Amino acid sequence: MWDVMILQRIFLTSISSYEYARRGVDFEFPVPDTCPNPECLMPIAPKKHGFYERTCLDFCYRGRILIRRYYCPYCGKTISYLPSFCLPYYQYSLAVIYLVITYYIELSMSYGRIRREFRDRYPELQIDMQHIEFYLLRFLVNLHVIQVGLRQFWPDIALPDFGLDIKRGAKKILHIVNDGFGKIHTFSQRFFEQCKRSFMSPLRNILA
């Protein structure tokens, strides 16, 4: 049941998507020190198991990147290891998605205004309205799960009571994330490790 989610992992890196893509197979991919399969957890580094390609649409790079795969000989599972500028199942980079969220939540831009900001500032990105809407809805729908995740880091943290003003709640959550983790990459990676899902994953996955 966990299979699809858990065997993807994220490693924290400050390298840009452009530099990561440029280095290709020469990038020094970190090696997980244990098998992440909860039914295995063998404390031995899994073996290298080739790569797959995925798309990354970022500010500084748009194109294919290599994702390192590992294989655990004890349980037979394959593990893919994503750099922290990516989110599982999203083609746009974490930085792009986070900027959409920030424009909406922090700067109260309308969907149309966000679309125009991107078109004017980053014309090469070509992000459309459907993506903008999708990211914002997903983030807002996930707020509760993000709160539950934050409690796992700081059990005593005071979290906002959303009430009916979900946008205000979202703003407070963003502040907690920014204050607590500094960078969205760090939050995203640590959340994934802790909760075994990304903060932008569809909700049904946590019930699986």
Ligand SMILES: [Zn+2]
């Ligand atoms: Zn294993």
